[in-house]
Amino acid sequence: MKKDLTLVILAAGMGSRFGGLKQVEPFGPNGEFIIDYSCFDAIKAGFSKIAFIIKEENYELFRDTIGKRIEDKIPVEYIFQSLQNVNKEYDLSERVKPLGTAHAILCCKEKVHGNFVMINSDDYYGPSAFIKIKEFFDNNTNPNNYAMVAFRVCNTMTENGSVKRGVCESENGLLTNIVESKIERINGEIIASPLDGRASFKVEENALVSMNFFGFTDKIFDTLSNGINEFLEKNKDNLLDAEYLIPDVVFEEIKNDKSVTVLESTDKWLGVTYKDDKDYVVTELNKLIEKGVYPENLWK
Numbered sequence: 377m378k379k380d381l382t383l384v385i386l387a388a389g390m391g392s393r394f395g396g397l398k399q400v401e402p403f404g405p406n407g408e409f410i411i412d413y414s415c416f417d418a419i420k421a422g423f424s425k426i427a428f429i430i431k432e433e434n435y436e437l438f439r440d441t442i443g444k445r446i447e448d449k450i451p452v453e454y455i456f457q458s459l460q461n462v463n464k465e466y467d468l469s470e471r472v473k474p475l476g477t478a479h480a481i482l483c484c485k486e487k488v489h490g491n492f493v494m495i496n497s498d499d500y501y502g503p504s505a506f507i508k509i510k511e512f513f514d515n516n517t518n519p520n521n522y523a524m525v526a527f528r529v530c531n532t533m534t535e536n537g538s539v540k541r542g543v544c545e546s547e548n549g550l551l552t553n554i555v556e557s558k559i560e561r562i563n564g565e566i567i568a569s570p571l572d573g574r575a576s577f578k579v580e581e582n583a584l585v586s587m588n589f590f591g592f593t594d595k596i597f598d599t600l601s602n603g604i605n606e607f608l609e610k611n612k613d614n615l616l617d618a619e620y621l622i623p624d625v626v627f628e629e630i631k632n633d634k635s636v637t638v639l640e641s642t643d644k645w646l647g648v649t650y651k652d653d654k655d656y657v658v659t660e661l662n663k664l665i666e667k668g669v670y671p672e673n674l675w676k
């Protein structure tokens with residue numbers, strides 16, 4: 377039975393390494409952004425709504441570009457990631473960057489209901505991820521069972537530097553751990569350096585990694601509401617830089633009897649971690665158009 381499913385797109389961060397607001401950098405032959413292809417894939421897979429999490433000051437930019445392209449094809453929400461909904465006991469007045477992906481999802485609580493999928497705005501994931509996670513939620517009857525689409529690490533790398541990925545561990549198709557790492561190819565081998573300072577380790581070409589493609593039931597909002605004050609208290613001496621992150625929350629959920637089903641995609645990631653990635657992304661999108669995966673004019 378088909379069920380309603382919202383796509384939540386995290387778009388409140390600025391692309392510091394890329395050098396600008398890369399969510400609205402054109403890559404397709406008719407000025408399409410990477411985010412357009414995610415919206416197209418979600419609509420085609422049968423998602424029922426799209427919600428953009430943005431900074432309030434970027435509202436008109438998003439509405440006048442991405443929003444207007446899809447508002448006649450699927451219901452759209454704009455959600456502002458703001459520090460105004462954070463406990464006022466903690467002084468965040470000098471913080472510049474968003475509080476993290478888990479806080480971004482918490483900001484959706486009043487406008488996103490039922491099952492939803494979260495993704496990054498500046499990553500191209502491919503059609504398979506959207507199809508598989510839609511099928512998962514069409515058949516899922518357990519509100520405590522979430523999902524994650526994982527990608528083969530060899531399909532998620534750039535030649536222009538390192539990338540951040542979560543190296544996944546699973547058992548019987550269920551996620552058991554994520555090791556957030558900096559990943560790069562060194563002397564022909566793929567090396568993961570955990571962000572928590574643990575020793576680097578080699579990963580196989582087809583090892584599965586997380587790229588923030590998670591599916592949740594609305595049970596996650598209770599966890600986030602309860603967890604944010606604990607996070608702020610734990611990081612009260614580092615409130616300018618600490619981030620409340622979804623992978624950390626997911627790991628805690630696993631320890632508290634929630635389950636996360638791992639869905640594998642063999643599609644190739646495209647992204648713009650660095651400015652030099654742009655030409656490659658443009659070329660690869662054109663190849664997908666030539667293969668018929670996408671129309672040349674995405675929204676015509």
